[in-house]
Amino acid sequence: MNRETVIGLEIHLQLKTKSKLFCSCSSDYIGATPNTNICPVCLAVPGTLPILNDHAVALAVKIGLALHCSISDNTRFHRKHYFYADLPKAYQITQYEHPIAVKGYVDIFAEGKEKRIRVHHLHLEEDAGKLVHPTSDGRLTGAAYSLVDYNRGGMPLSEIVSEPDMNSAEEVIAYITQIRQLARYLEVSDGEMESGSLRVDVNVSHSNPDGSLGTRVEIKNVNSLKSIERALEYEIARQNKVLDEGGHLAQETRLWDDVAGVTRSMRSKEGERDYRYYVEMDLAPISAGSEYVRKISESLPEMPWEKLDRFIKEYSISLEESLRLTEQKETADYFEACVSEGAPPIKCANWMHMEVQRILHDLSIGINDFPVPAAELGKLIIKVEKRELSNTQAKDVLAVMVEKKASLQDAVRLSGVSDGKISGAALEEAVKKVLDSEPEAVKAVRDGNDKKGAKVKFLRGLVMRETRGSADPAEVSQVVVSLLK
Amino acid sequence: MEFHKLSALDIAEGVKKGNWTASEVLSAHLQRIKKFDGQINAVVTLSEESADRDAKEIDKAVAEGRDPGPLAGVPFLVKDNFCTDGIRTTCCSKMLSDWIPDYDATAVKKMKEAGAVLMGKTNMDEFAMGSTTESSIFGPTLNPRDFDRVPGGSSGGSAAAVAAGFCPIALGSDTGGSVRQPSAFCGVQGMKPSYGQISRYGVVAYASSLDQVGPITRNMGDMAAVMEVLACADPNDTTCDSYKRPSFSEAALEGIKGKKIAMLTGYDAESMDRPLIEAIERAADYCRSAGAEIVEAELPITMKHAVACYYMVALGDASSKLACFDGMRYGHHADGRSLAEMYKRSRNEGFGKEVRKRILIGTCILTRGYYENYYVPATKVRQMIADEYAELFKNVDALICPITPALPYKKGLVEEDPVRIYLGDAFSSIANLAGLPSISLNVGFTEEGLPTNVQLMGPRFGDAGLLAFARSIENKAGSPQVADIENKGGCGE
Ligand SMILES: [Zn+2]
Numbered sequence: 007m008n009r010e011t012v013i014g015l016e017i018h019l020q021l022k023t024k025s026k027l028f029c030s031c032s033s034d035y036i037g038a039t040p041n042t043n044i045c046p047v048c049l050a051v052p053g054t055l056p057i058l059n060d061h062a063v064a065l066a067v068k069i070g071l072a073l074h075c076s077i078s079d080n081t082r083f084h085r086k087h088y089f090y091a092d093l094p095k096a097y098q099i100t101q102y103e104h105p106i107a108v109k110g111y112v113d114i115f116a117e118g119k120e121k122r123i124r125v126h127h128l129h130l131e132e133d134a135g136k137l138v139h140p141t142s143d144g145r146l147t148g149a150a151y152s153l154v155d156y157n158r159g160g161m162p163l164s165e166i167v168s169e170p171d172m173n174s175a176e177e178v179i180a181y182i183t184q185i186r187q188l189a190r191y192l193e194v195s196d197g198e199m200e201s202g203s204l205r206v207d208v209n210v211s212h213s214n215p216d217g218s219l220g221t222r223v224e225i226k227n228v229n230s231l232k233s234i235e236r237a238l239e240y241e242i243a244r245q246n247k248v249l250d251e252g253g254h255l256a257q258e259t260r261l262w263d264d265v266a267g268v269t270r271s272m273r274s275k276e277g278e279r280d281y282r283y284y285v286e287m288d289l290a291p292i293s294a295g296s297e298y299v300r301k302i303s304e305s306l307p308e309m310p311w312e313k314l315d316r317f318i319k320e321y322s323i324s325l326e327e328s329l330r331l332t333e334q335k336e337t338a339d340y341f342e343a344c345v346s347e348g349a350p351p352i353k354c355a356n357w358m359h360m361e362v363q364r365i366l367h368d369l370s371i372g373i374n375d376f377p378v379p380a381a382e383l384g385k386l387i388i389k390v391e392k393r394e395l396s397n398t399q400a401k402d403v404l405a406v407m408v409e410k411k412a413s414l415q416d417a418v419r420l421s422g423v424s425d426g427k428i429s430g431a432a433l434e435e436a437v438k439k440v441l442d443s444e445p446e447a448v449k450a451v452r453d454g455n456d457k458k459g460a461k462v463k464f465l466r467g468l469v470m471r472e473t474r475g476s477a478d479p480a481e482v483s484q485v486v487v488s489l490l491k
Numbered sequence: 492m493e494f495h496k497l498s499a500l501d502i503a504e505g506v507k508k509g510n511w512t513a514s515e516v517l518s519a520h521l522q523r524i525k526k527f528d529g530q531i532n533a534v535v536t537l538s539e540e541s542a543d544r545d546a547k548e549i550d551k552a553v554a555e556g557r558d559p560g561p562l563a564g565v566p567f568l569v570k571d572n573f574c575t576d577g578i579r580t581t582c583c584s585k586m587l588s589d590w591i592p593d594y595d596a597t598a599v600k601k602m603k604e605a606g607a608v609l610m611g612k613t614n615m616d617e618f619a620m621g622s623t624t625e626s627s628i629f630g631p632t633l634n635p636r637d638f639d640r641v642p643g644g645s646s647g648g649s650a651a652a653v654a655a656g657f658c659p660i661a662l663g664s665d666t667g668g669s670v671r672q673p674s675a676f677c678g679v680q681g682m683k684p685s686y687g688q689i690s691r692y693g694v695v696a697y698a699s700s701l702d703q704v705g706p707i708t709r710n711m712g713d714m715a716a717v718m719e720v721l722a723c724a725d726p727n728d729t730t731c732d733s734y735k736r737p738s739f740s741e742a743a744l745e746g747i748k749g750k751k752i753a754m755l756t757g758y759d760a761e762s763m764d765r766p767l768i769e770a771i772e773r774a775a776d777y778c779r780s781a782g783a784e785i786v787e788a789e790l791p792i793t794m795k796h797a798v799a800c801y802y803m804v805a806l807g808d809a810s811s812k813l814a815c816f817d818g819m820r821y822g823h824h825a826d827g828r829s830l831a832e833m834y835k836r837s838r839n840e841g842f843g844k845e846v847r848k849r850i851l852i853g854t855c856i857l858t859r860g861y862y863e864n865y866y867v868p869a870t871k872v873r874q875m876i877a878d879e880y881a882e883l884f885k886n887v888d889a890l891i892c893p894i895t896p897a898l899p900y901k902k903g904l905v906e907e908d909p910v911r912i913y914l915g916d917a918f919s920s921i922a923n924l925a926g927l928p929s930i931s932l933n934v935g936f937t938e939e940g941l942p943t944n945v946q947l948m949g950p951r952f953g954d955a956g957l958l959a960f961a962r963s964i965e966n967k968a969g970s971p972q973v974a975d976i977e978n979k980g981g982c983g984e
Contacts, residue, residue, distance in 0.1 A: 046594065050815040052587070053574040053596060053693040055728050085811055087857075089834055096814030152830075282857040284866065287699035287808065290729055 009249065011242050012211045012219060013178055014170035017185050018163045019195040020133070020203040021065045027132045027162035028056035028099065036201065040138075040155035048160035050094035055288050058083075062162040063106065065194040066130050067294060067302050069164055070107025072188055072309060073125045077299045081106045083130075083286040088279060091154045092135040100131035102283045106294070112188070113311060115329075116180035123181050124169035135159035164195075170211060170219065175238040179231055182206060187310050191335050199230050206234060210241050212249070221255040225269055227262045237262040241269050313338055321351035330359060336373045340380045347384025350391065357387055361401060365408055378407045382414045398474065428477045433469075436477070437485045440468045451490050462486060494519040495656035496973050499565040499713040502659065503606065506553060506564035513549035513564025517542055517608055520566045524610070524657045527976050531633040533642075533651040535571055537611040538578045542566070545608045552606075560606025561716060562660075569662040570646050571612040572619055573599055573704075574693040578609075582695050583627035584617045586822045586841030596693025597725045598662055598704045605720040613648030613661060617843045618813065619669055619697045621645050622912050623905050626845045631902065635974035636678050636942055640899040643673030646707070650677040653707045656973035660717055661707045666697045667801050668894070668919025670705030671931030671946065676899040678933050678942025678971045680714055680961070681707045685952045686926035687732035688718075690725035698808035699730070701801075701923040710970035711962040714930075715743035718954065734952065742955030743962045748782030752960065753883065755892035757789035763896045770934045770943035774891055777934070777967035778960070788883055788890065793876045793921055798913065800876065801920035803856055803869030810853025816841065877925040884950035889960045893918045894931045894946035918946055928954040930961045934968040942971065 023033050029047035047054045070077050084102035085095075110125035135156040139149040166185060172178050186197040186204055196203040208225040225241060228234045241260070248255055260269035308316075310332055317328040317338070332338045337358070344354045362383070366376060386403060389395045395403065399421070406417040422432020441448050447461045456462060462483075469482050494502065494516050505511045521539060528534050546566075552559040569575065572582045574592035581587045595603070603609060614632045616624055624647025625631040632647045634640040635655040642651040646663025650673035653661050663670040665683035674681025682705050689704040696702055706717040719740050724733040754775055760768050775785050818824035818837025825836035842850065856865050883890065895915055905912050922929035930947045937943060947964075949957035 049820060051592070051821070052580075052582075052590075052695040052815070053592065053594075055692055055730075057727065057729055087811060087814060089814065089817065089831070091819060091830055094815060094820060096817060097811060280859045282811075282854070282859075282862070284807065284811070284857055284862070285870075288696075288730060 009215070009246070010213045011173055011245070012170045012213050013172040013174075013238070014209040014211075015166075015168045015172070015178065015181060016207040016209070017166045017168075017182065018205040018207075019069070019166065019185075019189050019197060021062050021162040021164055022193065022195055023059055023061045023065065023162050025059055026160040027059050027062050027130070028160055030057075031160065033161060035157040035161070038157050040153070040157060043157040044159070048094070049156060050096075056099060056286075058289055058292070059162060062130060063292060063294070064302060065162075065192075066106050066128060066164045067299060068192050068306065069166070069189070069194055070110065070128050071299070071303050071306060072192055073107070073110035073112055073128065073166070075107035075110030075125060075128060077107050077294050078104060079293055079295060080104065080291055081294065082291045083289050084283045085286050086281040086283055088281060090134075091152065092137055092156075092159065094135070094156065094159065098132060098134065099286050099289070101129035104291075105129035106292070112181070112184055114177065114180040114184050116177040117174070121171075121177065123171045123177075126167045126169050128164060128166045131163050131165060133158050133161035133163050170209065175235045175242075178208070178234060178238060182231065182234070184310075187333065191307060191310050205229075208234060208238065208241075210238065210245065212245060220249075221257050223255065223257070224259045225262055226259060226272065227264075229264070233262060233264050236264075236267060237269060240267060244269065307335075310335075321345065321355070323351055323355050327355045327359065331355060334373065340373055340376070343380030344384040344387070347381050347388065349384040349387040353387050353391065354384065357383065361404060365404075369408075376408075377411045378404065382407065385414050396474075396476075399476070428473045429481055433473065433477050433481060433485055434489070436472045437469050437482070437489055440465060440472055441486075441489060444468065448490065462490070465490075492519075495523050497659065498710055499562060499607075499659040499708065500716055502565050503561060503563045506549065506606075507559060509553060512553075513546040513559075513606075513608060514543070516564050517546040517566050517610070520610065520658060523655075524652075527655060528657065530638070531635050531642075531651055531655060531976065532630055533613055533632050533635075533648040533655060533657060534568060534610075535581070535583065535612050535614050535627070535629045535648065536579055538575075538609065541577065542608050542610045545603065549606055549608065560604065562602065562720060563606035565607045565660060566610050566658050567602055567607045567660040567662070568610055568613045568649060568652050568658045569596075569599055570615050570619075570649050570664055572615060572664055572695040573612075573662060574695070575599055575609065575612065578612065580612070580695070581628070582618045583615050583629055584841065584843065584846065585628050586618075586816050586838075587695075588628060588823070590821050592693075594693060597690035597727060598721050599693065601721050601723070602660075602662070602717075607660065607720075610658065613646070613652050613663075615648055615663075616645035616845070618695070618809075618846050619645040619664055619666060620809070620845050620849050621905070622668070622672055622915055623900060624648060624651075624673070625902070625905055626843055628843070633902075634676060634899050635976050636676075636936075636940060637899065639901060640941075641676065641902055641904075643676030643895075643899065645669040645673075646681075646705075647673045647676075649707050650674045650679055650681065653677070653679045653709060654971070654974045655976050659709060659713060663705050663707055664694050664697070665703050665705040665923065666701045667805055667916045667923050670707060671894050671929060671944075672915070672919050674707050674931040675894045675933075675942065675944035678936060678944070678974070679707055679709055680711060680933060680965075680970070681705060681931040682714055682718070682954075683922055683929045684718065684722060684954050685732075685928045686923070687730055688736075688928070688952070688954055689721045690723075690728040690731045692725055692727040692731075696808075696812040698805045699812060700808065701805055703923070709973070711743060711932075711958060711965045712740075715739040715958050715962070718958065722954070732952070737955045739955050739958055743958040745959045746781065747778065747888075747960055747963045750783045750888040750960070751786060751886070752778050752783050752889045752891060753786050753788035753887040755790065755890060756787045757791065758794050758892075763893060764898045766898065766937045766941070766943050767893055767895070767945075771891055771893065771945050773968070774932070774934050774945045774964050777964045778891070780967065781963040783888075783960075783963075786887060788887065790879050790883065792872070792879050794917075796872045797876060797921050797924060798917045800869045800872045801916060801924055802852075802913065803865050804873060804924065805920075806849050806853035807856045807866050807869075808853070810850045810857060813842075813846070813850055873924050876921065880921075880925045880927060880948075881950070884953070888949070888953075889957060890948040892946050892948070894944050895919065898937070898941045898943075922946075922948055926951055928952075928957050930957055932961050932964060932968075933971045934964065936971075
């Protein structure tokens with residue numbers, strides 16, 4: 007049996023522009039009162055005309071270049087017609103025959119190896135409004151009426167259409183993750199599936215033994231990586247079962263039901279709508295000249311895969327460690343700032359992976375909100391290298407830096423580890439802790455039942471253990487005695 | 492003072508000099524409209540209050556020594572598909588019968604900024620679809636030159652208003668002849684500038700790639716002055732070209748000595764009304780006597796395919812641009828049990844017969860299968876037509892040809908012979924397909940008092956040069972006078 011699952015994706019990225027694609031309405035619509043972020047243009051008031059947002063074009067070109075696409079020097083918009091309440095013009099302005107970027111690729115890591123996924127094209131289009139159905143499950147069925155919010159209508163989207171080059175859910179997840187990472191590196195989109203700034207439609211088919219492609223099924227309504235994984239698992243099994251039993255697959259669009267864990271047929275090829283695509287004459291063709299493309303190309307930041315390679319080479323750290331560090335640009339930047347203080351890269355990587363990661367997790371924050379500046383962490387790591395602080399002490403210091411938002415210097419003083427010793431207030435704290443935990447011994451001493459001084463010695467020993475031997479024994483005796491008075 | 496017989500430029504000059512006030516001029520025109528529009532039905536909405544206010548503003552500016560603008564105190568009317576802030580804009584359709592925009596179309600705004608005073612809105616074929624101004628919900632407009640005939644369309648109300656002396660300037664929109672054909676039928680001057688010359692912002696669309704705002708006047712001096720006011724780039728319309736416009740008024744004064752003008756040949760002149768053939772010969776003679784050289788030109792591709800091509804492009808686009816009228820956010824709304832039913836009922840009730848017919852044909856043209864067989868070839872033919880003209884204008888400066896094959900139709904012909912009316916667009920629609928400037932110029936009247944106009948065409952963005960040709964001919968032919976509507980039509984005193 008030489009049948010293999012073949013998967014292609016359409017990824018919609020909401021572009022981070024200041025205004026919508028064809029009008030001056032703000033793109034900052036999330037949380038806004040419904041239908042307040044609208045204007046005559048995005049409401050299709052008679053007589054209005056679309057005005058193309060140049061910034062959106064620049065962002066699309068940016069993504070196109072990062073995906074190794076060629077940028078078309080003569081690109082046009084088309085109208086895609088359908089009547090629905092979320093679409094005021096009754097057509098969506100999109101790109102059809104002349105997309106802005108074509109024929110690219112992106113390399114992914116999946117199943118332990120690198121794989122190249124070809125990008126068929128990337129195009130710009132406007133988003134539709136949002137329908138709200140006042141039923142308990144938010145579905146149209148059973149709703150007495152529906153409400154429409156046009157705030158999202160006209161938001162700029164960039165649709166990235168891949169070739170059917172993926173063969174497993176793991177590859178699909180790796181591809182989406184790669185595109186999301188790219189979008190964030192380029193700062194062109196938030197790339198969040200939860201908020202809808204990254205949306206995915208999945209096309210599942212199979213290759214026949216003769217190499218031809220089988221019937222294509224499109225899966226919609228997959229709103230998280232988890233549901234994509236589950237939907238694929240279900241759909242691949244469903245298709246294999248149908249084919250194993252000698253049946254035929256229908257070319258159709260299926261909706262993923264996350265609760266039931268199944269895909270359901272939405273419409274078949276026969277019922278496929280004719281969108282009557284044709285050229286949008288209200289917008290002149292766009293000519294992204296070579297000079298324009300060159301400028302954008304020069305403005306591109308280091309790509310995640312370039313950073314990954316450089317980290318491995320420049321810092322002699324493992325592939326695994328590099329992958330972790332470069333996953334987010336901000337993490338990579340933090341790491342490099344840390345290293346630039348003179349701290350050893352491997353140590354920095356360890357600290358970030360272990361300590362910083364743990365704190366971020368505990369506080370549920372991202373690296374951008376981590377209160378310790380990278381340079382300070384670098385200096386702390388250097389102190390450990392110089393054996394001025396033990397690892398344990400350094401961790402305590404870091405904890406103080408986070409908790410009290412203290413500088414390295416202040417944190418060292420506050421945690422009483424100056425010159426490698428615990429003394430003063432920190433020592434007093436340690437002694438109090440020990441005394442609190444040994445009420446019987448303390449009572450005995452205070453009642454004068456420790457004539458031989460054995461109990462004091464015992465308490466002093468506990469303090470030495472608590473301070474891990476980094477306190478001066480004479481000072482410990484003094485503090486213990488004074489606190490026992 | 493018979494203000495209604497004055498040209499726009501004369502009115503403005505008198506206002507600026509203090510010979511008369513904008514308010515006086517306005518009230519004379521309003522009076523004339525009220526007295527005679529009951530008969531011809533050219534005006535569908537009068538906005539006396541705002542007009543009065545605007546005229547007083549002009550008078551105040553003059554009194555305070557401020558520049559009131561080149562069209563100071565000139566009353567004007569616009570077709571009812573131009574959005575006007577606070578004044579209902581109906582497209583003469585039930586669909587928009589109660590719609591009041593909250594913004595002015597760029598062209599309206601420009602006119603106001605130039606000191607012109609907007610009096611109201613003119614009658615038109617519903618959604619600009621027609622050539623007779625008989626499909627309006629406000630009823631038909633009559634031709635001021637002959638009450639038994641139609642004024643042409645779709646800007647019939649604007650052309651009739653200028654001919655009737657209701658205003659010296661009216662604006663129309665021209666998709667396939669909608670400014671120039673009614674100008675010809677009513678015996679006034681109408682121009683469709685190059686595509687991209689005037690902003691389309693705020694004009695309810697018929698077909699995006701064909702629509703262009705066009706002025707209607709009684710003489711070319713006024714035409715050049717209006718062009719100078721209207722033609723400029725607009726950030727709200729990116730299809731409006733950003734090139735630096737020449738001074739149209741100055742250009743119009745230039746002579747045509749030594750210029751070359753082509754007379755179109757190779758069409759079926761036998762089937763045309765005889766006086767219109769004579770009009771072309773007359774216009775050519777005027778050109779010759781002004782020192783221009785006349786040559787002949789054939790445009791075989793254009794003459795064979797223009798009408799079919801035009802209807803493919805126009806109706807395809809119309810079905811798309813009119814899809815937004817679903818009765819949900821504005822316009823006529825009918826209830827239904829589902830969204831689809833609401834759409835169907837709203838659109839069926841809101842649109843008239845001709846509009847529904849054109850939307851259906853247009854939808855069909857864009858449907859898979861038909862699109863490849865009709866629309867795509869039409870766009871290719873359109874390019875060939877544009878190329879044929881580009882080639883022609885390498886050798887000549889302008890082209891003279893008919894604007895319509897017939898004198899004004901008798902009322903009701905559209906019901907009897909709609910195809911004949913569609914074919915009437917053969918000459919006028921070419922300029923829209925090729926994006927060229929075109930002027931419908933009056934060169935006199937028949938013995939029965941019916942107007943005879945000719946068409947002048949020039950190269951893309953050669954609008955200024957074309958105005959010079961038209962002006963030179965007009966200097967010999969004379970400019971048309973206000974129709975004698977007091978005596979039920981005629982070519983004027
Ligand atoms: Zn908007």
